[in-house]
Amino acid sequence: AQKITQTQPGMFVQEKEAVTLDCTYDTSDPSYGLFWYKQPSSGEMIFLIYQGSYDQQNATEGRYSLNFQKARKSANLVISASQLGDSAMYFCAMREGSGYSTLTFGKGTMLLVSP
Amino acid sequence: GAGVSQSPRYKVAKRGQDVALRCDPISGHVSLFWYQQALGQGPEFLTYFQNEAQLDKSGLPSDRFFAERPEGSVSTLKIQRTQQEDSAVYLCASSLVGPGGEGGYTFGSGTRLTVV
Numbered sequence: 001a002q003k004i005t006q007t008q009p010g011m012f013v014q015e016k017e018a019v020t021l022d023c024t025y026d027t028s029d030p031s032y033g034l035f036w037y038k039q040p041s042s043g044e045m046i047f048l049i050y051q052g053s054y055d056q057q058n059a060t061e062g063r064y065s066l067n068f069q070k071a072r073k074s075a076n077l078v079i080s081a082s083q084l085g086d087s088a089m090y091f092c093a094m095r096e097g098s099g100y101s102t103l104t105f106g107k108g109t110m111l112l113v114s115p
Numbered sequence: 116g117a118g119v120s121q122s123p124r125y126k127v128a129k130r131g132q133d134v135a136l137r138c139d140p141i142s143g144h145v146s147l148f149w150y151q152q153a154l155g156q157g158p159e160f161l162t163y164f165q166n167e168a169q170l171d172k173s174g175l176p177s178d179r180f181f182a183e184r185p186e187g188s189v190s191t192l193k194i195q196r197t198q199q200e201d202s203a204v205y206l207c208a209s210s211l212v213g214p215g216g217e218g219g220y221t222f223g224s225g226t227r228l229t230v231v
Contacts, residue, residue: 004157037222043204045158045222091157102148102171103220105157 003027004092004106011111013082020067021077021109023092031098034075036066039089039108048090051075082113117141119223121207127229128197136192136226140209144221147190149182150206152225158206164190197230204228 005024013019025034036048051059051066059066067076079086089110093103120139128134140147146165150158151174160174166187175182179197184190194201204225 035220042224043206043227044224045206045208045220047220093157102160102163102174103158105159107155107157 002106003096003104004094006092006106006109008109009107011109013079013111013113015084015113015115016081018078018080019082019111021079021090021092021111023075023077023106025073025075025092025094027073027094027096029096031096033095034066034068035093035095035103036064036075036077037091037093037105038086039091041088045091049077079111084113084115087111087113119207119209119221121205121223121226123226124224125227125229127231130198130230132197132230133193133195134197134228136194136205136228138190138192138207138209138223140188140190140207141211141221142188144209144211145187146210147184148208148210148220149190149192150208151176152204152206154203161192161205194228197228199230202228202230 003026032053034051037045039045049059049061049064049066051068058068063080065078089108091105091108093105095101122137148163149161152158162182163171164184179195181193204227206225208220208222210220
């Protein structure tokens, strides 16, 4: 089974609207971390937001918030007030365990923001 | 430096040629990772260094892939006898401490390798 599933290959949103990018994960480890990264056409992976499995509250970072539903194993990214510069690939990733572990990425969602 | 620097930015290799990809992490960052990103896919883990020690190389797809970080700073990913399936973007990431932290990975812009 895939550890990170992003079911939306592409999403379109108009400028200034909110958009939700879906991510579900699969792990049996009680300790894990969930990450969202943005990858513009320039190629670098830009860290957006992090949610730990034991965090009581949903993470927020500026216009980014993470809708963490632990029982459903989902960690959707919400971008409020979309901007043209938000157009990019978005990747959900997971780190399992509390010690050393690599990041496992989903296949990504391409977000296009139109004027 | 201010960020993770990778060179070359683009590399075209003839099938069978050896290539070397360089990663210059953020100064003082202990952990260094290499990822391979095929077209239309998410990055996949290749290998991990803590300082000069290669602690995990489980993601290297074959013995043609070799990585080193001899002085615990700059790292080189070498691919011998390149094949077309090696065509991908190779991303390097570094982290100040071990990878258990919440946001501690800084990625470079990657090297796009095309094998013809």
